[in-house]
Amino acid sequence: MSRGATALPAILRDAGLSALVAFGLFAVMIGLKTDAGPTSLVLTPRPWAVVLAVAAVFFGRLAMLLWRLWRPAGVPAPRRITAGFARAGRYIAPVVLAVALTLPLYAGRYWLDLGILVLTYVMLGWGLNIVVGLAGLLDLGYVAFYAVGAYSYALLAQDLGLGFWTCLPLAGILAACWGVMLGFPVLRLRGDYLAIVTLAFGEIIRVVILNWTTLTGGPNGISGIPRPTLFGLTFSAGGGPGSFADFFGIEPNLTQRVAFLYYVILGLALLTNWVSLRLRRLPLGRAWEALREDEIACRSLGINVTITKLTAFAMGAMFGGFAGAFFATRQAFISPESFTFIESAMVLAIVVLGGLGSQLGVAMAALIMIGGSEMFRELAEYRMLIFGLALVMMMVLRPRGLVSGRTPSVSLGERHEIAPDLVAQGRG
Amino acid sequence: MTALLSLSGVTAFYGAIQALKGVELNVNPGEIVTLIGANGAGKSTLMMTICGNPRARDGRIVYDGADITRVPTHEIMRQGIAQSPEGRRIFPRMSVYENLLMGAHGRDGGEAAETMEQVFALFPRLKERTAQRGGTLSGGEQQMLAIGRALMSRPRLLLLDEPSLGLAPLVVRQIFGAIRDLNRSTGLTVLLVEQNAFQALRLAHRGYVLVNGAITMAGAAADLLARPEIRAAYLEGGH
Numbered sequence: 001m002s003r004g005a006t007a008l009p010a011i012l013r014d015a016g017l018s019a020l021v022a023f024g025l026f027a028v029m030i031g032l033k034t035d036a037g038p039t040s041l042v043l044t045p046r047p048w049a050v051v052l053a054v055a056a057v058f059f060g061r062l063a064m065l066l067w068r069l070w071r072p073a074g075v076p077a078p079r080r081i082t083a084g085f086a087r088a089g090r091y092i093a094p095v096v097l098a099v100a101l102t103l104p105l106y107a108g109r110y111w112l113d114l115g116i117l118v119l120t121y122v123m124l125g126w127g128l129n130i131v132v133g134l135a136g137l138l139d140l141g142y143v144a145f146y147a148v149g150a151y152s153y154a155l156l157a158q159d160l161g162l163g164f165w166t167c168l169p170l171a172g173i174l175a176a177c178w179g180v181m182l183g184f185p186v187l188r189l190r191g192d193y194l195a196i197v198t199l200a201f202g203e204i205i206r207v208v209i210l211n212w213t214t215l216t217g218g219p220n221g222i223s224g225i226p227r228p229t230l231f232g233l234t235f236s237a238g239g240g241p242g243s244f245a246d247f248f249g250i251e252p253n254l255t256q257r258v259a260f261l262y263y264v265i266l267g268l269a270l271l272t273n274w275v276s277l278r279l280r281r282l283p284l285g286r287a288w289e290a291l292r293e294d295e296i297a298c299r300s301l302g303i304n305v306t307i308t309k310l311t312a313f314a315m316g317a318m319f320g321g322f323a324g325a326f327f328a329t330r331q332a333f334i335s336p337e338s339f340t341f342i343e344s345a346m347v348l349a350i351v352v353l354g355g356l357g358s359q360l361g362v363a364m365a366a367l368i369m370i371g372g373s374e375m376f377r378e379l380a381e382y383r384m385l386i387f388g389l390a391l392v393m394m395m396v397l398r399p400r401g402l403v404s405g406r407t408p409s410v411s412l413g414e415r416h417e418i419a420p421d422l423v424a425q426g427r428g
Numbered sequence: 429m430t431a432l433l434s435l436s437g438v439t440a441f442y443g444a445i446q447a448l449k450g451v452e453l454n455v456n457p458g459e460i461v462t463l464i465g466a467n468g469a470g471k472s473t474l475m476m477t478i479c480g481n482p483r484a485r486d487g488r489i490v491y492d493g494a495d496i497t498r499v500p501t502h503e504i505m506r507q508g509i510a511q512s513p514e515g516r517r518i519f520p521r522m523s524v525y526e527n528l529l530m531g532a533h534g535r536d537g538g539e540a541a542e543t544m545e546q547v548f549a550l551f552p553r554l555k556e557r558t559a560q561r562g563g564t565l566s567g568g569e570q571q572m573l574a575i576g577r578a579l580m581s582r583p584r585l586l587l588l589d590e591p592s593l594g595l596a597p598l599v600v601r602q603i604f605g606a607i608r609d610l611n612r613s614t615g616l617t618v619l620l621v622e623q624n625a626f627q628a629l630r631l632a633h634r635g636y637v638l639v640n641g642a643i644t645m646a647g648a649a650a651d652l653l654a655r656p657e658i659r660a661a662y663l664e665g666g667h
Contacts, residue, residue, distance in 0.1 A: 283529075283533055283534065286522075286526060286529065286530060286533075287530070287533060289519075289521075289522060289526075290519050290522065290530050293519035293520060293521055293522060294517050294518075294519055294520075296513065296517060297513060297517035297518070297519065298530075299479075299481060299501050299502070299505075300479065300505065300511040300513045300517070301505065301510075301511075301530055301531055301533055301577070301578075301581070302501075302502045302503075302504075302505025302506045302510075302533060302534070302581065303502060303530075303533050304500075304502040305502070406521060408522065408523040408525065408526050408559070409526065410525065410526060410529065411523060411525055411558070411559055
């Protein structure tokens with residue numbers, strides 16, 4: 001191939017440059033190892049490790065560029081994978097749902113706890129998907145609503161003695177109110193500017209919680225948050241009158257409570273999914289999608305952009321609030337540490353990796369990101385390295401997310417999947 | 429006859445820059461009125477000002493006997509005015525069907541289905557492409573979709589901003605023909621903003637010429653077409 005012959009020096013130069021950058025990065029970080037000496041730390045040089053790392057980068061880059069040069073023409077690979085995904089998607093969703101529904105029947109305590117964690121993020125992802133995926137408003141402070149929900153429940157339960165099921169809607173409503181409060185000042189903002197303001201909003205909420213010691217307990221957080229009950233039946237480890245185990249005459253077991261919590265979050269997550277799927281088919285949901293596409297066109301069609309944006313913020317915030325209330329009741333202890341920016345970033349990464357606007361994609365991404373990082377727990381600090389690498393790989397191979405097609409919410413006759421290369425990538 | 433839309437002494441600003449300088453304009457019911465002018469004369473601004481974005485700083489905009497100068501944009505668009513904006517601005521990732529439904533936002537489904545059939549009768553090409561993504565349509569089809577979407581709200585006054593932009597002459601004739609048919613059969617009132625002065629004046633009943641934000645000439649379209657200064661400024665060497 002003649003194009004290969006002319007491109008070869010350029011490829012070699014590119015790989016060489018990458019190796020140089022790698023050398024700059026690794027020379028000190030990998031090349032010098034600190035060991036505890038007799039009196040102080042001593043540096044042990046490791047030249048071979050540096051050589052290996054730099055060589056790996058050089059040949060890796062070379063292989064990647066060569067593959068890019070000689071890969072078969074025609075349909076690009078991601079498209080084929082996506083077609084496969086779209087076909088498999090019809091079967092994946094029911095299978096995943098069936099597994100999720102029956103998990104407590106055969107899985108142990110560890111798996112249920114992991115399931116609860118994953119489902120919490122699935123729910124957060126679906127909630128944020130309304131704001132970012134459907135309405136196209138890039139929100140970097142989603143954790144604020146999660147925090148509002150968690151603290152709403154914790155404070156209402158502690159100060160007023162209200163139960164979980166009474167507080168759940170209240171937490172959602174309060175979070176939605178904060179969503180509207182955030183929405184008002186940022187109505188005119190879009191894209192990067194919106195992202196910065198929402199980021200600040202998330203931090204403001206956290207800092208207020210941290211410093212308003214008389215109300216929130218500040219950095220000490222709130223502990224002893226009551227657990228949820230099932231129609232008044234408690235799930236205490238000791239059993240006793242009024243407990244779930246006592247009522248059904250079975251042996252009290254801590255797994256019962258975990259299984260109950262698991263079903264609560266599964267129900268909440270499915271509710272989020274159902275509501276967003278329904279909303280997508282209603283004029284309001286279509287207006288959100290239209291807003292993401294073209295705000296000026298929306299205005300010219302007589303759509304009230306203010307209301308449309310605020311409802312998107314409120315709806316997304318409400319589900320964040322529900323998830324927060326669940327988080328508080330599950331942990332029985334909350335503190336500002338649980339609501340840092342990294343949580344917002346994680347949820348946003350789930351939404352973007354899953355494919356903006358795709359429900360199944362978000363669930364898959366949450367499963368991979370949260371479940372996967374739990375799986376690799378033994379790898380300790382290398383976990384974040386693998387995580388970062390996986391994100392980079394994803395963005396190279398599937399820039400529009402795992403499940404990236406868009407099915408029109410309404411149609412005349414046959415439905416057509418809108419191909420992923422026509423769906424925007426990496427834009428909020 | 430009382431005008432359906434009348435502008436008197438309308439001014440508009442972008443920051444410190446005055447874009448409209450006391451515009452006087454009337455559109456009577458059942459008329460096609462065209463507003464012609466060069467690039468940057470303020471044609472699109474005038475169109476947008478009618479819709480309330482930007483707001484008119486001075487003057488009055490009266491539609492159907494009511495002052496709409498200070499009414500919020502989305503309210504104006506619900507009173508029977510529809511706009512096909514400059515550059516078409518269809519929703520690229522939504523299907524043709526969804527795009528049309530967006531035009532009927534806030535209306536009941538049965539009425540929307542009925543109106544959609546009328547749009548399909550006007551532009552049969554759209555009916556063949558209901559499931560297709562808006563962004564994959566050709567320029568002409570996108571323009572048809574933008575007009576169709578505006579018609580979905582069953583307007584009494586249709587504002588068209590440069591429907592001929594970037595289209596082949598044959599397609600322009602097709603679209604202008606559809607506008608003429610619509611006007612004749614339903615009595616729809618149209619305000620057409622155009623750079624393509626020759627085609628626009630042939631379609632319209634009356635015309636206005638906008639130069640640097642002010643109306644410099646007005647009259648019957650046929651008269652304007654015959655005026656030597658119009659020919660020199662907008663038609664010679666044009667289409």
